[in-house]
Amino acid sequence: LFQKLCHTLQLNNLIHNLAGNRKFYSSLHKDINRFFCVSFIRSLEDIEKKIDNSHIFYQKNDSDLLVNDKPARIRYIHIRNAFNTLCVLFLIYFGYLTLKGSLESNHALRTFKRIGHLKLGGPFEMIDVSGNSISEKDLKGKYTLIYFGAAHCHKDCSERLNKLTEILNNFTPIYLKRNLNCWFVSIDPDRDSPETIREFLKNYHPCILGATGTKSQIEHMTEIYSIYTKFHDKSHECDFYIDHSLFIYLLSPDGFSSKYFSFKQDNDLIIDEISNDIRSYLTRDNKKRYGTLLN
Numbered sequence: 001l002f003q004k005l006c007h008t009l010q011l012n013n014l015i016h017n018l019a020g021n022r023k024f025y026s027s028l029h030k031d032i033n034r035f036f037c038v039s040f041i042r043s044l045e046d047i048e049k050k051i052d053n054s055h056i057f058y059q060k061n062d063s064d065l066l067v068n069d070k071p072a073r074i075r076y077i078h079i080r081n082a083f084n085t086l087c088v089l090f091l092i093y094f095g096y097l098t099l100k101g102s103l104e105s106n107h108a109l110r111t112f113k114r115i116g117h118l119k120l121g122g123p124f125e126m127i128d129v130s131g132n133s134i135s136e137k138d139l140k141g142k143y144t145l146i147y148f149g150a151a152h153c154h155k156d157c158s159e160r161l162n163k164l165t166e167i168l169n170n171f172t173p174i175y176l177k178r179n180l181n182c183w184f185v186s187i188d189p190d191r192d193s194p195e196t197i198r199e200f201l202k203n204y205h206p207c208i209l210g211a212t213g214t215k216s217q218i219e220h221m222t223e224i225y226s227i228y229t230k231f232h233d234k235s236h237e238c239d240f241y242i243d244h245s246l247f248i249y250l251l252s253p254d255g256f257s258s259k260y261f262s263f264k265q266d267n268d269l270i271i272d273e274i275s276n277d278i279r280s281y282l283t284r285d286n287k288k289r290y291g292t293l294l295n
Helices: 002-019 022-029 032-038 044-052 070-117 156-168 173-179 194-201 215-224 267-294
Strands: 125-128 133-135 143-149 180-186 208-212 229-231 242-244 247-251 257-262
Touching (some): 125 215, 143 156, 156 180, 156 208, 173 180, 180 194, 180 215, 247 267, 257 267
Antiparallel strands (some): 125 133, 125 208, 143 247, 229 242, 247 257
8 A cells, every 4th residue: 555655646746747737737636636546447557657648638627537448437436436435434333333432431420420329239139159049138247349240251350350359368368257248240140150150250269259140130239239231242252242330339237338449449549448447337336335345
């Protein structure tokens, strides 16, 4: 393509020398782009020869550069029209993708902003990786980190679970056992069985527990926690198969969401937030139990 462009520039200089008329050259210069299209019909060398032999001429009353070869001229017109059509279709498609992405981003952003003003959570039923039924009652009494994703999501979800593992590694096993649960909830019940989730979670922190459920149970979970999800053609890879919210919830001991964390946040900041919330809760709880002694 670069070589053809260089030839086109050489052709431009040749026309300038042959024309000897500034006005003629100025009008012809506007149609240099047409020579580039003609080069796909005839080689530029042949076109230069035709210029030397005066076989190509320009008519001021015609909007096209005429070639002394009618079939070639017809092909040129067809190619030009096809090229223009493709450009228009590309612009329409690009505009569609831009608008579609903007609408989905706004939807996700509205969801993200909305959860900061609501007390998310409520009654639910799920299935753990052992096939046992679990509910919101199993989350009460301790703080809980919960992340919604998919076991077949080998890129985004793996990165998030690696980050979650790094966060949990900063707490001792005894501290986690007493104060903090961590759950990975699959939003892809069609492909994520309990066995699949169990194998998937072996690559991460052992305290991360897995859960899934029926389609209706998953829909209920995503509704009460305001999780954004959008499913695409299953033939695609995971990154294109499911779009979903990518933040971690911190649930208070009553089972409702108290905070959420973006994966762009620094690990130390998230760890401090979790530790401070747990410390405050334990202090309040101890005051309720042993208020007179603490005072």
